[in-house]
Structure formats: structure tokens, C-alpha cells
Amino acid sequence: MLFSWRWISMKMSTMMLKTEHETPSEAELTSHRLLLRSGMIRQLASGIYSLTPLGWRAMQRIATMAREEMNRIEGQEMLLPLVQPAAIWRETGRYYSVDESLNRFQDRGGQNMVLAMTHEEAVTDMARHVIESHRQLPMMVYQIQTKFRDEARPRGGLIRLREFLMKDAYSFHADEGDLDKFYEKVRKAYAMFYKRCGIDVLQVDSDTGMMGGGVAHEFMMLAECGEDTLLLCDACQRAANREVYEASGRDDDTCLQCGQPVRAVRGIEVGNIFQLGSRYSLPMHADFTDQCGVRRPVVMGCYGIGISRLLACVIEANHDAAGIVWPETVAPYAAHLVTVGASSEVIAVAERVYASLADQVLWDDRDASAGRKLQDADLLGMPKRLTISPRSLAAGGIELRSRRTGTVQIVPVQDVVAP
RNA sequence: CGGAGUUUAGCGCAGCUUGGUAGCGCGCCUGCCUUGGGAGCAGGAGGCCACAGGUUCGAAUCCUGUAACUCCGACCA
Numbered sequence: 001m002l003f004s005w006r007w008i009s010m011k012m013s014t015m016m017l018k019t020e021h022e023t024p025s026e027a028e029l030t031s032h033r034l035l036l037r038s039g040m041i042r043q044l045a046s047g048i049y050s051l052t053p054l055g056w057r058a059m060q061r062i063a064t065m066a067r068e069e070m071n072r073i074e075g076q077e078m079l080l081p082l083v084q085p086a087a088i089w090r091e092t093g094r095y096y097s098v099d100e101s102l103n104r105f106q107d108r109g110g111q112n113m114v115l116a117m118t119h120e121e122a123v124t125d126m127a128r129h130v131i132e133s134h135r136q137l138p139m140m141v142y143q144i145q146t147k148f149r150d151e152a153r154p155r156g157g158l159i160r161l162r163e164f165l166m167k168d169a170y171s172f173h174a175d176e177g178d179l180d181k182f183y184e185k186v187r188k189a190y191a192m193f194y195k196r197c198g199i200d201v202l203q204v205d206s207d208t209g210m211m212g213g214g215v216a217h218e219f220m221m222l223a224e225c226g227e228d229t230l231l232l233c234d235a236c237q238r239a240a241n242r243e244v245y246e247a248s249g250r251d252d253d254t255c256l257q258c259g260q261p262v263r264a265v266r267g268i269e270v271g272n273i274f275q276l277g278s279r280y281s282l283p284m285h286a287d288f289t290d291q292c293g294v295r296r297p298v299v300m301g302c303y304g305i306g307i308s309r310l311l312a313c314v315i316e317a318n319h320d321a322a323g324i325v326w327p328e329t330v331a332p333y334a335a336h337l338v339t340v341g342a343s344s345e346v347i348a349v350a351e352r353v354y355a356s357l358a359d360q361v362l363w364d365d366r367d368a369s370a371g372r373k374l375q376d377a378d379l380l381g382m383p384k385r386l387t388i389s390p391r392s393l394a395a396g397g398i399e400l401r402s403r404r405t406g407t408v409q410i411v412p413v414q415d416v417v418a419p
Numbered sequence: 420c421g422g423a424g425u426u427u428a429g430c431g432c433a434g435c436u437u438g439g440u441a442g443c444g445c446g447c448c449u450g451c452c453u454u455g456g457g458a459g460c461a462g463g464a465g466g467c468c469a470c471a472g473g474u475u476c477g478a479a480u481c482c483u484g485u486a487a488c489u490c491c492g493a494c495c496a
Contacts, residue, residue: 021445021457022431026489046488101495118496152420152494160495168496216496227495272496304496341454371456378456389455399455 010333010354012364012376016053019376029225031312032157034324038380040311047154047162054380057332059165059311062197063144065329066167066305069193073185075142075169080122082146086112088121092283101149115148120280120302123170128286131298134174137288138182142169144307156225158312159268169303174290179275179299183215186273186303190219194270197310198327199317204230204239205256206272207247215275219305220267221313230267235260270310276300324381325404334360336382340370340389349413350388353398356418361386378403386416 017039026043027033035041040055051059067077086104089095094102095114103115116122123141131137144167154160169186173179187203194201199221206218218241220230229242233255240248240256242264248256255262280286281297288298311330318325328334335357339350354363362382364373370389377385387399397412 018429018446020430025425025431028490043488098496099494120496147496149495153490153492155490166496274496302496338455368454369456369458370454371458373454374456376457387455391455 010359010362012362013366019379027157029156029159029312029316030319031159031315034315034319034379035157035312038324041158045162047151047160049158049161049163054332055311058314058326058330059307061330061332062310062314063165063167063307065193065196066144066307069189069196070140070142070167070169073140073189075140077143078126078141079143079145080116080119080126082116082148084114084116084122086114088125088284089114092121092124092280094121101151103148103150117147117149118304119143119145119168120170120276120300121284124280124284124286124300127170127172127281127298127300128284131172131286131288134288134290137172137174137298138178140169140171140182142167142303155227156312158308159225160227161308164306164308167305167307171301171303172286173299173301174288174296176275176277176299179277179301183273183275183301186301187217190271190273190303190305193305194219194221196329197314198329199270199310199313201270202230202232202237202239202267204241204267205244206241207243214277217273218269219271219273221270221317222265223268223313223316224266225316226266226268228267228269230265231262232265233258233260233262268309268313268316269306270313271303271305273303274301276302319381322375323379326381326383328383331381331383333362333382335362335384335386336377336380337361337363337386337388338370338373338377339363339365340373340387340391342367343390345393346388346390349393349398349417352413352417353386353388356416 019039020037023033024036027036035055038054039052040058041049041051043049070077086095098117102117105113107113144165146163147166148163151160151162154162171179171182173182191201201219201221204218204220206216220226220228220239230239231242231245232239236255236258238255238257245256250256253262254260277299278297279300281300286298287295290296314327314330315324318327337350337353339346350363354361362380364376366373381403383403385401385403387401392399392410395410397410398416399408400411401408
């Protein structure tokens with residue numbers, strides 16, 4: 001069972017969904033066009049989008065995989081507030097150092113507040129209250145939650161948003177060595193996560209920007225529409241963010257690691273991880289007592305994945321001229337059921353298939369032409385298409401077509417329907 | 420935040436030069452007919468032409484201002 005939400009309508013006739021035949025004029029990127037045409041998202045303001053039930057379902061599948069990978073390395077899910085007092089941001093100095101992308105406002109009582117663009121301050125506040133002893137370390141917490149960043153220039157649909165869903169995790173350690181070990185575990189978990197999502201990523205040396213701290217890596221998906229430039233070495237596969245490369249002082253185009261020529265490629269950042277050290281624990285006094293009875297700041301790491309952006313990236317990496325080609329792991333439904341005509345035989349078989357496949361099937365039960373339904377099935381991109389028609393029944397059952405390969409076969413009704 | 424562009428029905432667009440009370444395609448509603456790649460016929464609904472001021476007998480159209488959105492750049496855990 002892929003989902004447990006039986007309450008979501010799975011008949012297209014009554015679904016909160018409208019597909020578009022024509023390409024929306026504001027969309028230039030493939031993922032943006034397909035997200036709009038498939039009806040998964042709707043723009044409410046620049047960089048701010050509503051997700052329809054179909055879009056939310058796809059995003060939830062990505063979020064679920066992120067959750068599973070975090071749980072696998074013993075992450076503990078939690079939830080931190082979006083609205084936060086300015087006070088904790090003053091403690092770390094970021095209230096003053098971050099630009100207008102941090103939205104500041106006052107509540108009705110005149111208190112200075114911010115909309116969280118990231119959650120180091122809030123999680124460090126939690127940690128300084130809970131963590132007292134080295135015996136509690138290491139530990140990691142994470143959340144899948146909304147961020148608001150008032151970006152100067154949102155772009156590309158879900159590629160660069162102002163409001164978006166992020167998986168952010170924070171680990172706490174007694175020393176740098178333990179952070180190093182855990183950091184490697186996270187790198188492996190991230191690699192597994194992106195693989196499950198059906199996209200290829202490169203791990204890239206990164207600078208730490210406003211996050212502070214020491215070591216950092218970005219996870220980049222290679223794509224022409226990407227905003228970032230990477231310098232990639234074909235010889236040893238080492239990739240570096242342009243800022244890091246330039247900061248190295250190297251002025252020829254050769255690899256930092258092996259000296260072979262590098263080439264510039266474009267990429268989309270789909271995640272990043274940082275060794276924060278005591279950047280936040282020191283100013284916020286998140287201390288613990290070590291084995292020798294000495295109070296020391298806890299050593300931290302933080303690990304982010306842009307869930308919203310990833311939905312766009314999955315589509316950038318998985319589509320054809322007709323529409324989306326979902327990886328099975330992200331597809332909002334495993335199968336798309338198309339009924340042709342409304343004969344009693346066709347409907348009777350469809351009802352049995354629909355009941356049997358529970359919430360894994362989307363049934364296009366609309367009173368629309370066969371052509372329209374088939375085009376929409378390609379656009380929406382579920383991995384398998386089940387067509388029930390007088391023709392298929394005469395041929396021996398239900399037509400099963402793979403969206404990715406286009407291969408078609410007739411399968412007997414009893415092979416699809418549970419006994 | 421600099422530069423460019425756009426804004427007319429749910430979506431895609433025309434109309435603006437030369438002012439005269441809003442149009443096309445798709446979609447939507449009714450009926451008939453149809454059902455394997457966005458069918459057909461007939462009838463119908465839907466717009467404060469982004470907003471605010473001007474000019475004019477009269478403004479989608481001309482003038483001024485504002486806003487929103489998109490793209491390029493700068494910025495960007």
C-alpha cells in the first residue's frame with residue numbers, strides 16, 4: 001500500500017484538478033510548464049504556489065522518502081515554528097547580517113519577529129534546554145516544514161521559491177571527530193535518497209555562505225536550466241562550486257585534485273550539508289558537560305533538502321514530449337485507469353479494478369473522448385496505464401501500457417483484480 | 420536592486436497605429452450524436468479590457484502615474 005489516505009478522491013471527474021492543453025505563457029522551464037499543465041501547482045504570487053491534491057501527493061512521496069532516510073540514520077522528527085522572535089536571531093547576529101530575504105515584522109504587541117528562512121536558532125534553543133551531558137550525544141533531529149525567504153528574484157516555477165517545503169536536519173556532537181563520522185553517514189543517506197527519487201546528483205565542495213562553520217557540500221543535479229556553475233573534472237569526477245574554485249586562487253582551468261582540465265557545467269542545488277561546529281552553540285550557550293566535567297559548546301551539523309524544488313527537478317529529469325514520466329517512487333499514483341466509452345461491461349470491470357487497486361490508481365471516469373483521456377494520461381505520467389474498452393475486453397482483458405517504455409500488453413482481468 | 424518585456428473571459432491570443440461601447444480558438448453549460456490519440460452538429464453562459472488620474476461628447480485604444488507578473492543580471496543557507 002503506497003498511501004493510507006483513502007479519503008482523497010481518485011476519480012478524475014470530481015478531483016480538484018484541471019489539466020491545460022496549451023502551454024502557460026509565463027512558464028519557460030520544462031518542469032514549470034508540466035507542473036502547470038498537469039494541474040499540480042497554481043501560482044498565488046511571485047515565488048508562492050498552491051499545490052493541488054495531485055501535486056501535494058507527489059511532493060508527499062518525496063517527503064516520505066526523505067523521512068525514511070533520516071529515520072534510517074536515527075533522525076528524530078520534530079517541528080519548529082515558522083514565526084520566531086527576533087531575540088534568538090540577535091543572539092547569533094544574523095538578525096543584523098542577513099539581508100531583506102529575512103522577513104522582519106512586529107506582532108500586535110510591538111515585539112520584533114521574523115519568518116524563519118532556516119532553523120538553526122530555533123533548534124539550538126531547543127538543544128540548549130535539553131542537552132546537558134555527553135551521555136545524550138550524538139543525536140539528530142529533523143523536520144519537513146515551510147521556509148520563507150523573501151528572494152529578490154524567484155524563478156522557474158518551483159525551482160526558486162519564496163515559500164517552500166524543506167527537510168532540514170540538525171545533529172549534535174561532543175566533538176569534531178564525531179561530527180566528521182556522522183557527516184559521512186548523512187552523505188551516504190543523501191546519495192541514497194536522490195537515487196530513490198530518480199535523479200543523478202554530484203556532490204560538490206561548497207562554501208558556507210551565511211551559514212558559517214567549516215566543511216560544506218552541495219548536492220547538484222546537472223541541468224542546463226540550473227542557476228549554479230560547477231567546475232567538473234572528467235578525469236577524477238571532482239566537482240567544485242565556482243566560488244570555491246575561484247577562492248582557491250587557481251587561475252588555469254585545472255582540477256584542484258588531479259590537475260586535469262575542468263569544464264564548466266550548470267547545475268541545480270537540491271541539497272546541502274554543513275559542519276557548523278560551534279557557530280550557533282557558542283553564542284547561544286548550547287553547552288554540555290563532557291566526561292571530565294568541563295562545560296563545552298555542543299558541536300553541530302545541519303543538513304537540508306529542498307523538497308519543493310526537488311519535485312521540479314524530478315520532472316526536469318523525467319519527461320518526454322508528451323508529458324511527465326514519473327519514476328515509480330515519486331508517482332502520485334502507480335496506475336492511471338482509462339475507461340473508453342461507458343458500456344456496462346467496461347464500467348463493471350473498471351469498478352472492480354478501482355476497488356481492488358485501492359489508492360494506487362487514478363481513474364479517469366470523465367465523460368470525455370478517448371483521445372483526450374489518453375493525452376491526459378501521458379501528460380500526468382503515471383508509470384502504468386490501464387485501458388479498459390470494448391476493444392481491450394474483446395482482446396482478452398485490460399490493456400497495460402508502460403509510460404516509460406511504451407510497451408503494451410493485454411492482461412486478463414483476474415490478473416489485475418484481487419480475488 | 421539595475422535592465423528588458425508583459426497585463427483584454429478559466430487558458431492561449433487578436434483588437435490599440437487611425438478613439439464610437441469587446442472578438443477568435445480552446446475550455447465550460449444544455450441537447451443530440453459519438454468513443455483508441457485533445458470528435459461532430461445546434462443552442463448558451465462568462466470580461467470594471469491590471470489599477471488610479473487626465474484629455475475628449477465619447478477611452479481597451481491617446482497622456483501621466485502606480486501595481487503585479489515574467490525574463491536577463493546582481494544577490495542567494
